[in-house]
Amino acid sequence: MVMDYLLRKILGFFLGYRVLSIGTRYMPTNSTERExxxxxxxxxxxxxxxxxxxxxxxxxxxxxxxxxxTENIPGNRKFIEIKPADEEVDEYALLSNIIMGSDRYLYIEIFNGGRIVDEFVDIIENENGKIIEKSSSEVLARFLSKNDAIRVAIKIIGAGSRRGINVRAAAGMTGAAAIERAINLNREIGEVPGVGFTKLGGEFAIIFTGEFETPTGAPSYRDNYLFTDMIDSTAFIERYGRDSLVEIMNDIKAYMENDCKGKIEGYREGGDDLIANFPTKDMALRAGIDSAWHAMDNGANIRVGIGRTRREAGERAQLADKIMLWNPTSIMVFDVADGLYGYFIPSPFTRSVIDFFMNRKSVAFLVFIFVFVATFLGWNMGHWEFGIVAILLAVIYGATA
Structure with a gap:
């Protein structure tokens, strides 16, 4: 943990940006997660x-x-916080969303014995939800995204309110999580109609204190554009040939279309860039990071930007030009809430240095002492360059040991 902290601080200093994690602490439970x-x-x-x-x-x-x-949220709603959100972006939660996808379960519980389940089922199915289970007082359904689940829950609560029936709803990554969230919400506010959900590690709810008309607004569709191009494609072609570039870009294009349901826009075979639109943000993130790894395996670096518009995605990809250690390398830039974050893939040289410090901690500690002593003595003797030389020797040793 100490070495991880020191490395993040050192690399963050050279990058000019804060490093939140190196690798991941995510614990895989299946082959996809393990990969x-x-x-x-x-x-x-x-x-x-x-x-x-x-x-x-x-x-x-x-x-x-x-x-x-706004047309999908009635005016008499009240937002409540049950558990505050994390103050920082959690790499564990971010990776979980990328791997597991954005689809969510919606649990509906009907209070005071109302006979309205069939009407709720019709609403869910008309909104492209899939019924998993139902009974006289409960419904469990699945939607493509958390926002869809919340939006449909509000419609269902409105339909119940017009009949004097209180409805509890909750969205979760699994059916069990949605049910547990509903139980916790009941404990907090009783049988007040509302829908519970999570955002950025926090627990929240939208509750309603009176009758309201069922919202009739259409789903708020969000584009998820991905812009990518190869970094210094001219040098890559000179080294590996144009056929290699074409093969890499065609592989990326096929993966985005077939595995991530992306719609490619304006790609010309032989080109070094493309733009695609994805149904959900997690698919765009998955396409971007997988493409960067694939390019890396074939000796190329790409920059990837993800945004709501084509221009926003392109501007974020261009940020890669300013984010580097020793030389340009693959990076994917995207938004989380109102912030900007990136997955930065170090060069083989940088990985060797990181591996050395992470895997050979005792030797790394001695190297740290060597650099510290050399810097301290050099500073006191008026030869500040001793520290620079010591750092360079340590880096060379780490890369070749």
Missing amino acids: YVEMLNYTRTMLIEIERAHINTSNIFDNLTRELG
């Missing part, structure tokens, strides 16, 4: 903070209102 965890740790992929997100309850509710659409 991602192994790649993150093998490549020492770093999560970096480019612009810090301002995570607070007010911003979370403002973002939710914007994402759902």
Whole structure:
């Protein structure tokens, strides 16, 4: 832990941006998760903070209102915080969302014995939800995203309110999580109609204190554009040939289309860039990080930006030009809340240095003492360059040992 902290601080100093993690502490439970965890740790992929997100309850509710659409949230709603959100972006939660996807379960519980389940089922199915289980007082359904689940829950609560029936709803990553969230919400506020959900590690709810008309607004659709291009493609072609570039870009294009349901826009075979639109943000993130790893395996570096518009995605990709250690390397830039973050994939040289310090801690400690002593003595003797020489020797040793 100490070495990880020191490395993050040192690398953050040279990058000019805060390093939140090197690799991941995510514990995989299946083959897909294991594959991602192994790649993150093998490549020492770093999560970096480019612009810090301002995570607070007010911003979370403002973002939710914007994402759902104001026409889909009645005026008599009340936002409540049950558990505050994490103050910082959690790499564990971020990776979990990328791997497991954005689909969410919605649990509906009907209070005071109302006979309205069939009407709720119709609402869910009309909104492209999938019924998992139902009984006379409960419904468990699955939606493509958390926002869809919350939006439909509000419709269902409104339909119940017109009949004098109180409804509890909760969204979760699994059916069990959604049910547990509903139980916790009942404990907090009783049988007041409302929907519970999580955002950025916090627990929140939208509750309603009176009857309201069922919202008739359409789903608020969000584009998830991904812009990517190869860094210094001219040098890559000179070294590996144009056929290699074409093969890499075609592989990336096929993966985005077939595995991530991306819609490619304006790609010309032989080109070194492309833009794609994805149904959900997690698919765009997965496509971006997988493409960066694939390019790395074939000797190339790419820059990836993800945004709501084509221009926003392109501007974020261009940030890669300013984020580097010794030379340009693959990076994916994206937003979390109102902040900007990136997955930075170190070069093989940098990975060797990181591996040395992470895996050979006792030797690394001696190297640290050597650098410290050399710097201290040099400073006191008027030869500050001793410290620079010591650092260079340590880096060379770490890369070749």
